[in-house]
Amino acid sequence: MEFFLQLLVQGLSVGFLYALASLGFVMIFKSSSVLNFAHGDLLAIGAFIFLVFSVWLNLPIWLAFLLTLVGSFALGFIIERLFLRPLIGEALIQVIMLTVGLAAMFKGLMLFIFGGNIFNYPDFLPKNLSIQWGAIQIAPVYMASFIIGIIFLSIFGFFFKYSSQGIYMRSVADNQPAALSLGVHVRRVFALSWAIAALVCAISGIILGIMSGINVHNLSHMGLKVFPVVILGGLESIGGAIIGGLIIGILETFTGGYISTSLKEVVPYIVLVFILLVKPYGLFGLVEIERV
């Protein structure tokens, strides 16, 4: 029983990581219906920008965090401007291939600059955040990430629901020609959605970095783990991403605990194929009925 509880808590925390990692992905998909294969690399870039500011330049943590947010926001703008803007109106296959290319590019560049080593952030989280609950202990990292996650989720929830830019973004996602004809600046919306997505990625990347160290390979692999999560939850749904993340995380740790550790890595993908066959639009996704 204790083993079961231990696995459950571990699974929930891993799942929380996945949920966090998939937020930026859902954000981009919601506003521009682009499958972003460079997602993991955006996570890694965010984590490394924070590393540069906090460790190499030795800035205070809050300043480093702020600069990272600004930097990744700008990076999202630049990516959209340089690479995605020329492709507005092109076939979807081109855009997806472009993100595959971007992923390879970013990964190579980061390996070139930082190498394949594991880096760590300085220990800056207060110790009294940890919670002891019977035999189960929740580390301060998880508490901090939980708090940050809740704050940003509610900010973005309100942003999408009430701010005019958020409403523009939703309208573009819903029907691009209609939004254009009603005077929505679609190009600005795309730029903004990539910038926001890069920012969300940076936050998730930093939290992932605090939890498991910063390594190019791990973080960019995380970008691929996102796919089972968002497919399970439904591509358009942020709530679905969170629940999907938790389910995948639990499934993974239970497979690792009870069956075999090597199976752990592929179980999400096996689940993915199964979901695609049975319920392709996920738990909370938008069902598009098209009998073709």
Next chain:
Amino acid sequence: MRKLKFHPCGNYKEKYKEELTIFTTDFGRLWLWIGFLLLFVAIPFISSNYTLYVINHIGIAAIAAIGLNLLIGFTGQISLGHGAFFGVGAYAAAILATTLGFPFWLSVICAGIITALVGTVFGLPSIRLKHLYLTIATLAGQFIIQYLLLNWESLTKGADGIFLPRATLFGTDIKGDRAFFYVVFVCFVILTWIAVNLIRTRYGRAFIAIRDNDRAAEGMGIPIFRYKLLSFAISSFYAGFAGGLAAYYIGSITPEPYTLLLSVEFIAMIIIGGLGNIPGSVFGAIFIMLLNELLSHATTFFMNLGTLTGVALQIAPLREFIYGLAIVLFIIFEPRGLAEVWRIIRSSFRLWPFSY
């Protein structure tokens, strides 16, 4: 002998059959024979062993790239699992040759057929899914196959890999790069011929219809699901066949090379060469393989300079960066790839001095 036909100075086609011809003039056919002569008579004898080794790898990669182009470029179904299918072919050939003692030609062909079956399994989600979701399904296929290659130890011998027997054909040993050159390129010519002609049959036209507009294709009475599966099967057959050849050529296989990076490499080949263009896939394969060789030469060059060994280790990851950059630049500036560049060069020669 009939008179040689030249390019007319306008579009004078009167029958559909003329639209469908591969060679619009006899010059094309003439160039093809010159190309064959160069390929099979000149190249094997003027190139060194190392050059032949590179050329053989280009030929194998080109076969796989043509298969992927049939799927992505002609049917419009994106697959991220082609690298894994290549691996399935390599393993199928190796296992058939070592445990069942199949001869070379049979095990390579069977490798293609087995891979076609595996590819069909991963194409099954296409019954309900369209491009986005299908891409993700093939990504899952990539990881599942990679896992099986490494962990199904009773069949694949895990990380130890398998050593293949020497390839023999018609009782003669195929040893050395030159003998293999002929095997690879005869297969290459046959498979390219099949692919080029497949596109002109009703099957190929159905693929193109599905790519251009699947709803309209369904409306015209094309059973989409069956044709998508067929496209998956054919594309995987090419990958598996190439994988089998590669396994015999290298002589031993391990699960390491068949990763997502290999899939991305194949995709890079067909994007750089030109989507929906058979010669384009060959150009792409040449481009990527030469790039690979160039980069590994640069690495060893810096390695040997002594003081710059650090630089050499540093630039190794730049290979991935350059793939990515090549994909991105081609998509943005020349989405139709090297094949289009080649067409522009040719037509500017043809129209000189009145090119526009």
